[in-house]
Every structure is written in C-alpha cells, then in structure tokens.
Amino acid sequence: MEILIAEDEKQIAGTLKKRFLEIGFHPMAVPNGEAALAAVEKIVFDVIILDWRMPKLSGLEVCKILREREIKAPIILLTALSDISNKVEALNAGADDYITKPFSFDELLARVNAVVRRFHSTTTELGFNNCTLNLVDHTLVKPNEIIKLSQKEYDLLKFFLKNKNSIVSKDQICQQAWGTKCSPLSNIVEVTIKNLRRKLESKTHKSYIRTIYGEGYIFFADEVLKH
Amino acid sequence: MEILIAEDEKQIAGTLKKRFLEIGFHPMAVPNGEAALAAVEKIVFDVIILDWRMPKLSGLEVCKILREREIKAPIILLTALSDISNKVEALNAGADDYITKPFSFDELLARVNAVVRRFHSTTTELGFNNCTLNLVDHTLVKPNEIIKLSQKEYDLLKFFLKNKNSIVSKDQICQQAWGTKCSPLSNIVEVTIKNLRRKLESKTHKSYIRTIYGEGYIFFADEVLKH
DNA sequence: TACAATTATGAAATTTTTTTCATCATATTT
DNA sequence: AAATATGATGAAAAAAATTTCATAATTGTA
Numbered sequence: 001m002e003i004l005i006a007e008d009e010k011q012i013a014g015t016l017k018k019r020f021l022e023i024g025f026h027p028m029a030v031p032n033g034e035a036a037l038a039a040v041e042k043i044v045f046d047v048i049i050l051d052w053r054m055p056k057l058s059g060l061e062v063c064k065i066l067r068e069r070e071i072k073a074p075i076i077l078l079t080a081l082s083d084i085s086n087k088v089e090a091l092n093a094g095a096d097d098y099i100t101k102p103f104s105f106d107e108l109l110a111r112v113n114a115v116v117r118r119f120h121s122t123t124t125e126l127g128f129n130n131c132t133l134n135l136v137d138h139t140l141v142k143p144n145e146i147i148k149l150s151q152k153e154y155d156l157l158k159f160f161l162k163n164k165n166s167i168v169s170k171d172q173i174c175q176q177a178w179g180t181k182c183s184p185l186s187n188i189v190e191v192t193i194k195n196l197r198r199k200l201e202s203k204t205h206k207s208y209i210r211t212i213y214g215e216g217y218i219f220f221a222d223e224v225l226k227h
Numbered sequence: 228m229e230i231l232i233a234e235d236e237k238q239i240a241g242t243l244k245k246r247f248l249e250i251g252f253h254p255m256a257v258p259n260g261e262a263a264l265a266a267v268e269k270i271v272f273d274v275i276i277l278d279w280r281m282p283k284l285s286g287l288e289v290c291k292i293l294r295e296r297e298i299k300a301p302i303i304l305l306t307a308l309s310d311i312s313n314k315v316e317a318l319n320a321g322a323d324d325y326i327t328k329p330f331s332f333d334e335l336l337a338r339v340n341a342v343v344r345r346f347h348s349t350t351t352e353l354g355f356n357n358c359t360l361n362l363v364d365h366t367l368v369k370p371n372e373i374i375k376l377s378q379k380e381y382d383l384l385k386f387f388l389k390n391k392n393s394i395v396s397k398d399q400i401c402q403q404a405w406g407t408k409c410s411p412l413s414n415i416v417e418v419t420i421k422n423l424r425r426k427l428e429s430k431t432h433k434s435y436i437r438t439i440y441g442e443g444y445i446f447f448a449d450e451v452l453k454h
Numbered sequence: 455t456a457c458a459a460t461t462a463t464g465a466a467a468t469t470t471t472t473t474t475c476a477t478c479a480t481a482t483t484t
Numbered sequence: 485a486a487a488t489a490t491g492a493t494g495a496a497a498a499a500a501a502t503t504t505c506a507t508a509a510t511t512g513t514a
Binding site for chain 1: 470471472473474475480481482
C-alpha cells in the first residue's frame with residue numbers, strides 16, 4: 001500500500017512513516033505541498049494524507065489541485081482545528097476524510113483503511129506506469145493515445161494488472177479471462193498476449209509482459225513510478 | 228435526488244424532510260431501522276441518512292446490514308455524541324460520513340452533496356427498476372439472468388439511463404452513442420433499439436423504450452421503485 | 455379511409471473479433 | 485551442438501458484431 005504523507009512538522013511525519021512501515025505499508029513523507037504535487041506526478045498512491053497547514057501551498061489547495069488533475073486516490077486532511085466549517089470545506093475540495101490533531105495512529109489507520117476499502121470497491125480505472133486501463137470504456141490510455149481493447153484483450157490485461165509483478169500460469173489466465181480450463185489444443189492465450197503486447201508497446205517501454213519458460217508470464221509494472 | 232432519512236425523533240425528521248423538499252430533492256422519512264431496510268429493498272436512493280440511536284436496530288447496525296447486502300449508496304450517520312471512536316466505528320461499518328448533533332441543515336447538505344458527487348464520479352453500475360447496468364462488465368443484470376450487451380447496445384442503454392424519463396432525439400443518440408451526426412441514409416439507431424428492446428424485455432416488463440413519433444424515444448424507468 | 459411520413463424488422467452484407475493452424479523461434483536439457 | 489519442449493507469429497477460418505437494405509407496420513394528417 002503506497003501512502004503519501006505531506007506534513008511539515010518533522011516529528012509527526014517521522015512517527016507516521018515509522019508506524020506505517022511497521023505494518024508493511026510503503027509510506028513516503030514530503031515536507032510541503034509542492035513536493036506532494038511532484039510526488040503524485042511520479043507515483044501512484046493508494047491514499048494521500050495532507051496536513052492542512054503547510055507553508056505556501058496548504059493541504060486544502062493541494063487537494064483541490066489534485067482533483068482538478070483528475071487524481072482519484074482518496075485524500076485525508078489533517079488539521080489542528082476541529083471547526084465544522086473546515087470539514088465542509090475539505091469535503092467540497094474533494095477530500096474523502098478529515099481528522100483533527102491530536103489523533104491516535106490507530107484512528108488514522110482506521111480511516112485510511114475505510115477510505116481505501118471504499119475506493120477499491122468503486123474504482124473505475126487501474127493505473128500502471130504511465131498508462132491507465134479504463135474499466136468503464138475498456139480502453140487503454142497511453143500518454144499520447146487512447147487505444148480500444150477487444151473484450152479478450154481487456155480481460156487479459158485486467159487479469160495481469162490484478163496480479164502484476166508475479167508469475168501467472170496459462171491455466172490461471174484461461175480460468176480468469178476465458179472462464180475455462182486451458183486446452184492444450186489451443187493457443188488463444190499466446191495469440192491474445194501477442195496482440196496485447198503490440199497494443200501496449202511504445203517507444204519508451206517495450207516489454208511489460210515477460211515470458212517465464214515453462215511457468216507462465218509476469219506482467220511487469222512499477223507499482224510506484226508513473227514516469 | 229432520492230434521499231432516505233431514518234430518524235426516530237419526529238421533529239428532526241420533519242424538519243429535514245421539509246428542507247430537502249424545498250430544494251427539490253425527494254426525501255423519504257422512516258422512524259426506525261427496520262423501516263429503513265424495508266425502504267431500501269423497494270427504492271434506489273442516492274443517499275441514505277441514518278440516525279445512530281434508534282429503538283431496536285441502531286443506525287450503525289442498519290449501515291452494516293446494508294453493506295452486507297451490497298447496497299452501494301452513500302450513507303451518512305447522525306449522532307448525538309462526538310466521540311472519535313464512534314467515527315472510526317462508523318467508517319468501519321461502511322459509512323461515508325458522520326455528523327454530530329446539533330448540526331445546521333447547510334452543513335448536512337454540504338456533506339450530502341460531497342458524498343453524492345464522489346459516489347457518482349466512481350460508481351460502477353446504474354440501476355433502473357429491477358435491473359442494473361454493470362458499467363465494468365458491460366452486462367445487463369436482470370432479476371434472473373445476466374445478459375451480455377454488445378458495445379453499441381451498451382452505449383445506447385447507458386445514454387438512455389443518463390436521460391431516463393425524458394425525450395431524446397435520434398440525433399442526440401447518434402451523437403452520444405456513435406459519436407457522429409445521424410445520417411438519414413442509415414437506420415442503425417432503429418436496429419440497435421430493436422435489439423436492445425429484445426434484451427430488455429421480460430414477462431413482467433415489456434416496454435422500457437417508447438417511441439415518440441417524429442420526436443425520438445423515451446426510456447421509462449421508475450427512478451424510485453426497485454420492485 | 456387514403457396518403458405520406460416515420461419507425462420496425464428480418465435478412466443480407468460488411469466489418470471486426472476470436473479462434474485455429476502451420477510454421478518459425480527460443481529456451482532447456484543432455 | 486543436437487534434440488526436445490515450449491512459446492511466438494502471420495495468416496486463414498470461424499464466429500460475432502455492426503451496418504445496410506428492402507419491406508412491413510404504425511402514426512399522424514388530410
């Protein structure tokens with residue numbers, strides 16, 4: 001789980017990072033709003049935690065900018081004030097939750113989990129590297145073009161993205177994308193992989209799908225880096 | 228906008244209903260949790276507001292039950308206590324927001340709008356009557372069967388659902404579902420409507436799409452009733 | 455009721471997607 | 485390096501989706 005923490009108070013940032021690390025999350029801490037915006041350009045986060053009061057760019061402003069840029073990841077705002085109008089302002093800026101300092105780590109964790117669970121149950125796109133699979137349109141959104149995927153190509157890519165960076169066997173692929181056992185008489189999987197590879201490839205990024213001889217395939221996607 | 232308000236304090240319920248009515252929403256007030264569950268069985272709400280403290284079934288319990296039943300509509304819990312652990316409990320139960328009494332109507336409205344806006348930007352299905360259009364699978368989910376829609380049938384139905392109960396011209400349909408002006412030389416729209424009608428029809432419900440001679444079509448869907 | 459305009463429909467034609475097949479390329483083992 | 489197994493690929497075949505077309509049915513109007 002990739003978490004961005006934008007917080008200028010070093011002690012809070014440090015504690016949060018440490019606690020998230022302990023439970024196996026991947027936190028990244030930045031000290032201001034500009035750094036948060038820069039980080040989001042490069043990395044796909046599962047949740048973004050923004051301190052409201054930061055020098056220059058406030059957490060609220062960062063939140064608004066992220067939503068304008070169509071960043072969909074859930075955002076939680078931290079604030080010293082428990083003013084109710086702040087809460088409304090935060091929601092209107094596109095935040096998903098709001099938490100007042102001081103707070104316990106367990107409370108923050110509960111909110112992070114709630115917000116992420118909800119997000120994953122309703123998300124409409126899956127990102128990888130500098131591309132996105134649009135689950136509603138069934139299109140592959142590359143940096144400079146939008147490519148229509150056929151049904152099978154879509155099913156296959158979706159399966160790869162759910163299992164990125166780990167080996168999947170041909171049997172597993174058949175089961176998920178074709179709903180049947182893999183027939184040794186047919187090579188539909190190979191053919192569809194060939195076609196998907198062609199649609200995925202670009203000048204900068206040639207090989208998303210690596211063949212593991214005798215085992216299956218791995219879809220390589222930097223979980224983290226967007227560019 | 229269909230809003231369910233489950234609140235046993237009659238005065239609060241009455242005021243909320245009145246205020247929502249004034250701004251053109253369609254509120255329905257019920258006095259307890261059981262009635263709320265029953266209402267959700269029959270009606271598709273855009274947002275559900277639950278009082279935490281209600282006789283027998285609490286708002287929190289109703290919330291959990293609704294999520295178990297895969298009701299996706301956003302839920303806001305009302306409570307007299309501003310205890311932070313309650314907020315965590317609410318989120319863990321699948322609620323989207325939490326508001327402590329006393330609150331102003333404007334604050335509630337802001338939260339309703341925030342929660343609905345977010346929901347609509349990430350929703351993965353559109354409901355109508357006793358059916359659902361699954362936007363990810365491109366399937367039509369009827370009470371007893373799941374029907375695969377072709378791309379064009381899907382585009383057409385999606386357009387109808389976005390414009391239900393109002394006349395849409397053939398030109399509008401072409402523009403949205405085919406991305407081109409309607410050619411007088413082609414009757415693709417009529418043909419696709421014919422095919423969609425066939426897939427939509429059931430023993431109980433024959434005519435979703437009514438033709439308005441010389442004007443276009445209306446897709447009739449009870450905005451409200453599920454059964 | 456007759457007529458013109460509009461919509462509905464079955465079936466053919468076209469296009470696209472999916473699958474099969476033959477052949478080539480590559481990896482592993484000996 | 486040779487033999488064998490596995491995967492890749494272009495092209496053909498089959499199936500499915502989309503569009504066209506001819507004709508039938510329906511609606512509104514004279």
